[in-house]
Amino acid sequence: MAQTFNVVGWFEIPVTDMPRAIRFYESVLGYTLHYQPVGEEEMAWFPWSDEGSGAPGSLVKHDKHYTPSTEGTLVYFSSPSGDLANELARVEQAGGKVLQDKTLIAEDIGFMALFLDTEGNRVALHSRG
Structure with missing residues (x-):
């Protein structure tokens, strides 16, 4: 029997201004991101288990090597509150x-919703309710 697993093992969202991007995602999703320089890259990891x-991702x-974009791959964040309307309400502020x-x-x-982050990336939210 084949092992079942999630096919995505890691995701990365390109940013041009790391402090601004961290503030945005922490404000919208309510998570604390872990900033970590890695060689020539700067990373801020989302919490994972x-x-x-x-x-998991960052x-x-x-x-x-990284340019924010409104085209191409779309990352869906699961709503931490269970209703994406809560996180979506914080996007513009x-x-x-x-x-x-x-x-x-x-x-x-x-449900789903789409937003543009402060870096110019198109990102999505998903919730059951």
């Missing part, structure tokens, strides 16, 4: 922009 679902600043309000995907899947 070895148990449960989802993939903000990353590296002038040569934290310096971002709501691109798509809370929208029902399907009854058995839940």
Whole structure:
């Protein structure tokens, strides 16, 4: 029998201003990020656990290899509060922009929303309620 696992093992969100990006994500999601310089890169890790679902990840600043974008891969954050409307309400006051309000995907899947972070990345939120 094949082992089941989440196919995403790690994600990285490009940033150009690490302190600003940390403030934004901490304000919107309510987490404390762990700042860690790694060689030529600056990273700020989102909290993670070895148990449960989802993939760990970080903000990353590296002038040569990382460029924020509204195109391409889309990262979905699970709503820490259980209702993404709570986190979405903090996006604009934290310096971002709501691109798509809370929208029902399907009854058995839940809701999603899109926002632009302070660095110019398109990011999504998901919740069941």
